[in-house]
Amino acid sequence: LTATAADATRLTGKTGDAFSSAWRRRLPLLPALVYVVVITQLPFLVSIYYSFTNLKDKTQSLIPEPTKFVGFDNYKQIFSDPFFRQAMWTSVKMTVLAVVLSLFFGTLFAILLDRKFLGQGLIRTLLITPFLLMPVVAALIWKQQMFSTLFGVLDKVLTFLGFSSVQFISAHPLASIVTVLVWQWTPFMMLIMLAGLQSQPSDILEAADVDGATSFGVFRQLTLPHLRPYLELGALLGSIYIVQAFDAIDVMTGGGPGSTNVPYYVYEESIGGGFRYGAASAYAIVVVIFAIVIATFALRVLSGLFKDEEMA
Amino acid sequence: MSESERRGTTLGVGQRRLIGVGLGALAWIVGLLWIFPFAWTLLTSFKTEQDAAAQTLNHGLSFHRYGDVAHSTAGTLSLQSAFENSLVVVLVSTLIVLLLALPAAYALAIRPVHKWRDVLFFFISTKFLPIVASIFPIYVYAEKWNLIGTRTVLIVLYIAMNLPLAIWMTRSFFLEVPRELIEAAEIDGTNLFNQLRSVILPLAAPGIAATALLCVIFAWNEYFYALQLNFASGSTMPQWVISNVSTRGNFLAKLSAASVIACLPVVLAGWATQKRMIRGLSMGALK
DSSP states (O other): OOOOHHHHHHHHTOOOOHHHHHHHHHGGGHHHHHHHIIIIIHHHHHHHHHTTBOOOOGGGOSSOOOOOBOTTHHHHHHHTOHHHHHHHHHHHHHHHHHHHHHHHHHHHHHHHHTSOOTTHHHHHHHHHHHHHSOHHHHHHIIIIIIIOTTTOHHHHHHHHTTOOOOOHHHHOHHHHHHHHHHHHHHHHHHHHHHHHHHTSOHHHHHHHHHTTOOHHHHIIIIIHHHHHHHHHHHHHHHHHHHTTOOHHHHHHTSSOTTTOOHHHHHHHHTTTTTOOHHHHHHHHHHHHHHHHHHHHHHHHHHHHHHTTOOOO | OOGGGOOOOOOOHHHHHHHHHHHHHHHHHHHHHHHHHHHHHHHHHTSOHHHHHHTOOSSOOOSHHHHHHHSOOTTSOOHHHHHHHHHHHHHHHHHHHHHHHHHHHHHHHTSOOTTHHHHHHHHHHGGGSOTHHHHHHHHHHHHHTTOTTOHHHHHHHHHHHHHHHHHHHHHHHHHTSOHHHHHHHHHTTOOHHHHIIIIIHHHHHHHHHHHHHHHHHHHHHOOHHHHHHOOSTTOOHHHHHHHTOOTTOOOHHHHHHHHHHHHHHHHHHHHHTHHHHHHHHHHHHHO
């Protein structure tokens, strides 16, 4: 159904040439488009400009130097900075681990919840809850009441079972943060996978049942292919949010080797204490270049999701 | 179904029931395990500080810690002002997100603009832009325009944060609205506003509610922008929770009470609308 401009004019009962008709179509889109461009793209352009200067916060230094162009100095510095490389690596590990594990548990829980059993609604409610909690609170709960060697439940359980105490957060900072991320994002993945399971056409499943197919056969041959776009969607949305993880790191470790990801590193270099906006902007631009590479790949996955859709 | 898959059911009725009970029990174990950290925090919030620190239960349970966190020392961020700030920021930003997203979704789904696919991808791609890449200019200009510490700066940023997701989801709900109804309204000469109001919105309402709820969750829980741009008396609930953290560590019960209060509004809203969210995510995301 591709209405031509002439159709549109006829339908709305107004006169106007093709040009103004096209703009009438665009008009409802413009406020949102302009808003997003102004708030997200303009600051980014300013960031690019900053990245070629030695801009610093003047109130934070005793002898303010005038801001001047430094060319590619900030960018050259990145490649000799081992901490930045470490932060990149931490980012990759943190995101991949958290996304894969929460997708795995989320799918498993969705399969368990898709069957009828006593208390199904209650258990679903309990499982969803961690996703609704503030990331700051989730991190605090795990830090102080689970992982802490003084007040933590895990420590009590370990000593009760005869093991020695583990300094979870200081000895395994990445694993501790990933635990909290997985705890929070598993319910989100579960919701997406539940949506996928419930959208399966029931007549095909019944037909398979009548044919005497085993549950495992049905799952592998029918359910799993049907769930694939939902898995991809979960991975995509999960990565968008988890790669930017900041709250859990700030609350649990406050940075440090093994847990500083790229967003946290750039934060530390700038408003978090370094106040070197010029240099930090250069880091941020490099991150954006990486993000664009990943996003291109992710958007290709996404356009696969749109491929079956009929254009309305 | 291929011939090799046409194996008969080998399990008897009794065995099937046993497996069913077993899977139900497993779901219960998983559910209780997953809620445990929060349930434990809820329990701690009713304990005395001695009991909380020692992980015992010798002095009974009470609501006293909730009274404690409601009273704040003068000059610090109080529960009341943090709650008010959060409420205003979340409601205003979500409302504006919907006002911007609904017409945009109309232009992407019902009467699609030329190259609607590119426009949709552009919106989604802004979510890939790391927040840190734009925070310094925002910080510098917010400082220049005296917006640091205001609700306004958070509202402006939360709209940009939630708008792409909202457009994406509402667009798919709009696709669910039968074309015939919209065309009938068009032939009647109904304008965009009235089409939205009388035909599209009533049918897409459950999906729009799910979208609004996700925006509320993300805005209510947001910490990074609030920390960078709004650290004083104008700040929101996540900062108020953090302000209850004692470095001496002996106010665990009080902190637990603060955590529960801070999360309660969104948790209750999420519980009430969970079925709608599942539907919203399936249709919203993949159509």
